[in-house]
Amino acid sequence: MTLRVLGVDPGLTRCGIGVVDIEQNRRATMVAVGVVGTSAELTLDKRLLVIAQAIDEWLDLHEPDVVAVERVFSQMNVSTVMGVAQASGVVIAAAARRGIPVALHTPSEVKAAVTGSGTANKDAVTKLVTKILRLSAPPKPADAADALALALTHAWRAGSGMGSAGGSSKGTLTPAQKAWADAEAKARRAR
Amino acid sequence: MTLRVLGVDPGLTRCGIGVVDIEQNRRATMVAVGVVGTSAELTLDKRLLVIAQAIDEWLDLHEPDVVAVERVFSQMNVSTVMGVAQASGVVIAAAARRGIPVALHTPSEVKAAVTGSGTANKDAVTKLVTKILRLSAPPKPADAADALALALTHAWRAGSGMGSAGGSSKGTLTPAQKAWADAEAKARRAR
Numbered sequence: 001m002t003l004r005v006l007g008v009d010p011g012l013t014r015c016g017i018g019v020v021d022i023e024q025n026r027r028a029t030m031v032a033v034g035v036v037g038t039s040a041e042l043t044l045d046k047r048l049l050v051i052a053q054a055i056d057e058w059l060d061l062h063e064p065d066v067v068a069v070e071r072v073f074s075q076m077n078v079s080t081v082m083g084v085a086q087a088s089g090v091v092i093a094a095a096a097r098r099g100i101p102v103a104l105h106t107p108s109e110v111k112a113a114v115t116g117s118g119t120a121n122k123d124a125v126t127k128l129v130t131k132i133l134r135l136s137a138p139p140k141p142a143d144a145a146d147a148l149a150l151a152l153t154h155a156w157r158a159g160s161g162m163g164s165a166g167g168s169s170k171g172t173l174t175p176a177q178k179a180w181a182d183a184e185a186k187a188r189r190a191r
Numbered sequence: 192m193t194l195r196v197l198g199v200d201p202g203l204t205r206c207g208i209g210v211v212d213i214e215q216n217r218r219a220t221m222v223a224v225g226v227v228g229t230s231a232e233l234t235l236d237k238r239l240l241v242i243a244q245a246i247d248e249w250l251d252l253h254e255p256d257v258v259a260v261e262r263v264f265s266q267m268n269v270s271t272v273m274g275v276a277q278a279s280g281v282v283i284a285a286a287a288r289r290g291i292p293v294a295l296h297t298p299s300e301v302k303a304a305v306t307g308s309g310t311a312n313k314d315a316v317t318k319l320v321t322k323i324l325r326l327s328a329p330p331k332p333a334d335a336a337d338a339l340a341l342a343l344t345h346a347w348r349a350g351s352g353m354g355s356a357g358g359s360s361k362g363t364l365t366p367a368q369k370a371w372a373d374a375e376a377k378a379r380r381a382r
Contacts (some may be wrong), residue, residue: 043293044283044293044295045283045284045286045287045292045293046287048280048283048284048287049284049287049288051284052284052287052288072273072277073273081273081276082263082264082272082276085272085273085276085277085280086263086276086277086279086280086283087280088277088280089239089276089277089278089279089280089281090280090281090284092235092236092239092277093236093239093240093242093243093281093284095236096236096237096239096240096243097240097243101236102234102235102236104235
């Protein structure tokens, strides 16, 4: 039984997207990785449309069991934070429209899960993502590596994710356990 | 020839939506007004889904010529700004998916357009919206009145809106003029 996670590092200028299959023994395999970029010369509605259409295509093509999105903080750079939040809203709603569970993880959760340190730098994250996924070359740009790291983080972490996005109706299961349970139930029903 | 504007005051807890028809002599008539609320006990993805589905219904039902959305500022209350930005991203992308132009207006632009003063309070905006639209009672809650005020602002203002969302490919027309021109072209073609 494999859990397929689609990770998204949201942004208007560059949105990193990575798909990873994780087996129950935690072994992870990269399925696809990419970056969707939009020009600052486009109006906001056209930029969000490009991102919405790209996410739709990735969700339709890869049919992930869960979508992991970087949690946006208002402490970020003021000039970019609103665009990041708007892009993340589009991504989260696209998953929700398909009934795919969404989990949110903070940058420090991702760093800690992948490198063992919540304060690791971007290079360390890219290096370990490359090693964990047995890639021949580091994924570039950093947004692509971050998206893969998010997907890995979601599959590996327990006790984080959706619940902290505002309440939980999932009983005593952590969101990660819930995603496993949902994916297992789906596998029993459909495969 | 009438311009139909759907105004949205975005938010996760309450999203105000108002539809106004504006004639070329600036006379405005309310078509519909409403508020979509989501509970903070729902997860973020479920909240954004409720908003996405509501906006889809309003766009399908009223077929506006243009959508006017309140421009979100990072100077807002830190605890709510991210949710407002995520909701606005969902709304803007929903319009963009349908090819409907989107315009953004700041709260002070709205206050100035409706009351004549950029620093007017919420009560003054509600009062004037009620008067301008010849309503028998003030629209409530304030988010509903704000959505109607946004729609009025868009129809009345020239030289603002989409262009300031990041570049413009509309030649020498202001966004308001472009919306009129588009609506007129559409009317010539289809009605």
